[in-house]
Amino acid sequence: MKFEKEKFLSAVNDILRADYAAEMETATKKELYNAVSKAAMALAFDDWKKEKKSDKKRCGYFSAEFLMGRSIYSNLLNLGILDGAKEALKSIGKDLGEFEEVEDAALGNGGLGRLAACYLESAASSSLPLDGYGIRYRYGLFRQTFEDGFQHEEGDDWLKWGDPWSVRIDRDAVVVEFADQKVLAVPYDMPVFGYKNGVVNTLRLWSSEPVDAFDFEAFNDMKGEHTAEENFHATKITDVLYPNDNTMAGKILRLRQQYFLVSASLQDILAKDKAKGRKLSELDKYHCFQLNDTHPVIAIPELLRLLKNEGFSFEEAFSICSKCFNFTNHTIMAEALEKWDALALSDLLPDVYQEIVHCQERMSGEGLDPTKFFIIRDNVIHMANLAIYVAAKVNGVAEIHTNILKTDTFKEWNELYPEKFVNITNGITPRRWLLLNNPEMAKEIDARIGTEWHTDLKKLKNLKPYINEMLPAFTRIKGENKAKLAAYIKEHEGVEIPSHFIFDVQVKRLHEYKRQLLNALSILYFYYGIKDGTIEDFPPTAFIFGAKAAPGYYMAKAVIKFINEIANLVNSDAEVAPYMRVVFVQNYNVSYAEKIVCAADVSEQISMAGMEASGTGNMKFMLNGTVTLGTLDGANVEICEEAGRENNYIFGATVEEVAQVKKFYCPREVLENTIGLKRALETLIDGTFEDESGMLQKLYESLVAGFSPDRYLVLYDFADYVRVKEELLRDYGTEEFNKKCLVNLASAGKFSADRSVKDYAKLIWKIK
Ligand code: 26Q
Numbered sequence: 001m002k003f004e005k006e007k008f009l010s011a012v013n014d015i016l017r018a019d020y021a022a023e024m025e026t027a028t029k030k031e032l033y034n035a036v037s038k039a040a041m042a043l044a045f046d047d048w049k050k051e052k053k054s055d056k057k058r059c060g061y062f063s064a065e066f067l068m069g070r071s072i073y074s075n076l077l078n079l080g081i082l083d084g085a086k087e088a089l090k091s092i093g094k095d096l097g098e099f100e101e102v103e104d105a106a107l108g109n110g111g112l113g114r115l116a117a118c119y120l121e122s123a124a125s126s127s128l129p130l131d132g133y134g135i136r137y138r139y140g141l142f143r144q145t146f147e148d149g150f151q152h153e154e155g156d157d158w159l160k161w162g163d164p165w166s167v168r169i170d171r172d173a174v175v176v177e178f179a180d181q182k183v184l185a186v187p188y189d190m191p192v193f194g195y196k197n198g199v200v201n202t203l204r205l206w207s208s209e210p211v212d213a214f215d216f217e218a219f220n221d222m223k224g225e226h227t228a229e230e231n232f233h234a235t236k237i238t239d240v241l242y243p244n245d246n247t248m249a250g251k252i253l254r255l256r257q258q259y260f261l262v263s264a265s266l267q268d269i270l271a272k273d274k275a276k277g278r279k280l281s282e283l284d285k286y287h288c289f290q291l292n293d294t295h296p297v298i299a300i301p302e303l304l305r306l307l308k309n310e311g312f313s314f315e316e317a318f319s320i321c322s323k324c325f326n327f328t329n330h331t332i333m334a335e336a337l338e339k340w341d342a343l344a345l346s347d348l349l350p351d352v353y354q355e356i357v358h359c360q361e362r363m364s365g366e367g368l369d370p371t372k373f374f375i376i377r378d379n380v381i382h383m384a385n386l387a388i389y390v391a392a393k394v395n396g397v398a399e400i401h402t403n404i405l406k407t408d409t410f411k412e413w414n415e416l417y418p419e420k421f422v423n424i425t426n427g428i429t430p431r432r433w434l435l436l437n438n439p440e441m442a443k444e445i446d447a448r449i450g451t452e453w454h455t456d457l458k459k460l461k462n463l464k465p466y467i468n469e470m471l472p473a474f475t476r477i478k479g480e481n482k483a484k485l486a487a488y489i490k491e492h493e494g495v496e497i498p499s500h501f502i503f504d505v506q507v508k509r510l511h512e513y514k515r516q517l518l519n520a521l522s523i524l525y526f527y528y529g530i531k532d533g534t535i536e537d538f539p540p541t542a543f544i545f546g547a548k549a550a551p552g553y554y555m556a557k558a559v560i561k562f563i564n565e566i567a568n569l570v571n572s573d574a575e576v577a578p579y580m581r582v583v584f585v586q587n588y589n590v591s592y593a594e595k596i597v598c599a600a601d602v603s604e605q606i607s608m609a610g611m612e613a614s615g616t617g618n619m620k621f622m623l624n625g626t627v628t629l630g631t632l633d634g635a636n637v638e639i640c641e642e643a644g645r646e647n648n649y650i651f652g653a654t655v656e657e658v659a660q661v662k663k664f665y666c667p668r669e670v671l672e673n674t675i676g677l678k679r680a681l682e683t684l685i686d687g688t689f690e691d692e693s694g695m696l697q698k699l700y701e702s703l704v705a706g707f708s709p710d711r712y713l714v715l716y717d718f719a720d721y722v723r724v725k726e727e728l729l730r731d732y733g734t735e736e737f738n739k740k741c742l743v744n745l746a747s748a749g750k751f752s753a754d755r756s757v758k759d760y761a762k763l764i765w766k767i768k
Pocket of ligand 1: 111113244246254426612613614
């Protein structure tokens with residue numbers, strides 16, 4: 001896009017005058033942010049209109065979560081006007097960097113939601129017609145603080161700065177009906193800009209409102225006084241994102257959210273097709289729908305219901321659905337596979353429930369063994385099974401994960417429908433995760449191999465001949481990024497990290513299977529080793545954590561408390577100060593990740609093998625030239641295939657070993673036989689840390705007591721972890737180590753989300 005500075009500034013000024021009765025000189029930061037954003041958006045309006053009118057087959061990505069982060073910088077980058085806008089603002093004495101105060105749109109919990117955001121950007125950048133459909137939560141993922149080491153949650157008022165990147169489209173509002181309430185679904189459209197290609201797709205987020213702000217019927221019936229209450233119930237549906245990650249809450253309000261999202265989206269899509277004169281019997285010619293995990297799977301019976309209302313028979317409607325829907329699974333954890341109580345669902349959505357029953361009957365009618373294949377059993381509806389039965393394709397998100405789905409989790413289904421199951425390894429957008437977060441590194445790459453890698457990440461391999469020559473620039477820039485992160489951490493967390501320390505990072509949601517506890521115990525092991533002299537010349541290392549725990553997840557919160565206690569112990573000990581620091585950053589989110597990922601020396605990806613479906617943080621670190629310290633789990637396996645196992649630090653039980661070990665696992669035995677482990681573990685109960693809450697005690701018990709102690713083999717993998725970790729830390733700083741970092745960067749091509757969405761387009765969506 002051609003950028004004309006004067007024209008742009010004058011557009012900004014016009015918006016300031018019209019919307020805020022302000023001008024450049026007098027506008028507040030917030031007003032300026034809104035005006036700059038709106039002016040940029042206006043530049044792409046024609047492209048957006050073109051896309052919205054196009055007749056191509058489109059895919060709808062149905063997702064309860066879109067973890068978009070901050071939009072302004074990535075949007076300006078993709079519009080090709082980031083530098084122009086920076087210059088223009090500078091010329092009037094303003095700094096684009098000040099918009100770093102703008103809140104993230106944290107409309108997602110973690111990996112699954114961020115993946116959806118990356119896919120939207122990559123599809124637009126690859127000129128693929130993909131639109132997102134989601135929920136415009138009034139409050140996104142909670143804001144986290146620590147008080148006395150405990151996590152506290154506050155509401156996330158992400159709209160504080162306004163929402164200039166959305167447009168409310170009242171004319172597209174639809175009514176969504178539950179047995180006990182009717183609400184209005186109002187869409188807010190966010191443009192999704194392709195990278196410098198003139199493509200603008202749409203993320204449509206639905207907001208719930210009362211059907212009539214002032215309900216005349218109720219008023220006439222002399223029931224006017226109920227209106228306020230009805231308002232409250234209506235807006236409540238899209239009030240807040242459920243803060244669970246990989247666990248199931250089973251709350252009815254969540255079911256309302258899910259149905260609200262899919263019903264509004266499908267009604268909207270069908271109405272537009274009808275207005276265009278398209279035949280609904282040919283729905284699959286114009287649309288397909290990707291169901292992002294089980295959360296939007298209720299779209300299947302909803303489309304059946306809508307099509308039957310249009311006069312189709314069940315079989316006709318079923319046939320359409322089986323061509324339109326596809327399903328992605330992101331987790332093998334049984335707790336996270338959505339299940340609904342049949343009675344509750346039939347109470348709330350009787351007609352939808354009937355369609356689920358019809359699916360079940362259809363399945364039985366096919367003579368399938370009901371002990372293996374069921375949708376409803378013991379009055380519980382299994383949404384994953386419904387999705388697999390109806391969907392055209394089912395995919396896992398990394399090779400190893402898809403294999404586990406096929407041979408274990410959904411083994412029977414795979415035997416029944418082997419052609420349904422496919423793998424699409426996850427990816428990340430290289431625009432946000434290298435160009436934008438690490439611009440100096442990007443420039444060094446450009447200088448050597450040109451800019452093609454911006455949209456064809458495989459081209460990074462052309463860096464390989466330059467690795468030796470690029471090492472000084474690489475280490476210099478990494479060093480600068482580390483200094484910047486250290487300053488930010490000092491300001492926001494109050495912890496001093498010398499930037500020559502090794503930055504060893506574990507950032508991701510807090511979950512037992514991700515084993516932040518293993519990392520924590522290793523830190524104590526090193527700490528006591530340094531103190532008692534059994535570990536000499538420990539390489540100075542800062543252990544950096546970032547993670548939110550679901551508010552109701554007791555063990556996860558206990559781990560946060562434990563690590564904060566370790567941080568206190570270590571950071572206030574002058575004797576170890578030359579060797580280590582520990583910091584748990586507060587409110588880890590997308591924007592924090594952008595700062596951390598480009599400054600890390602070690603990427604901790606240490607889940608118990610078989611548990612992490614893919615991971616995408618691992619890819620972000622790799623792309624920024626960071627070695628992985630990890631297990632052979634999720635996409636770590638493919639990272640090693642691409643970059644070479646010798647260039648990463650792999651430890652621990654493999655999936656096969658995990659299965660063997662679990663047969664006769666005795667953690668107490670491991671504890672007795674692992675040097676240094678007991679000392680670290682017993683800090684949980686020996687008074688090293690105050691434990692008024694009893695949380696640390698419970699953490700200890702989870703590892704050694706009860707029916708299935710140490711479910712995630714923390715103790716089992718400890719010795720190997722510590723061994724490989726120490727090896728890594730001792731390698732740090734050598735030329736060989738720096739080369740490993742760059743080999744990782746140069747080998748990250750496979751993990752572009754551009755590749756992922758193209759795989760989806762070809763194998764599943766059949767769109768161009
Ligand atoms: C389910 C029911 C009720 C309440 C909440 C949920 C729920 C919410 C979020 C279940 C799961 C999630 C999120 C799962 C998730 O983020 N999975 C991650 O997906 C990434 C993208 O594919 C993978 O890289 C990660 O490995 C996987 O953990």
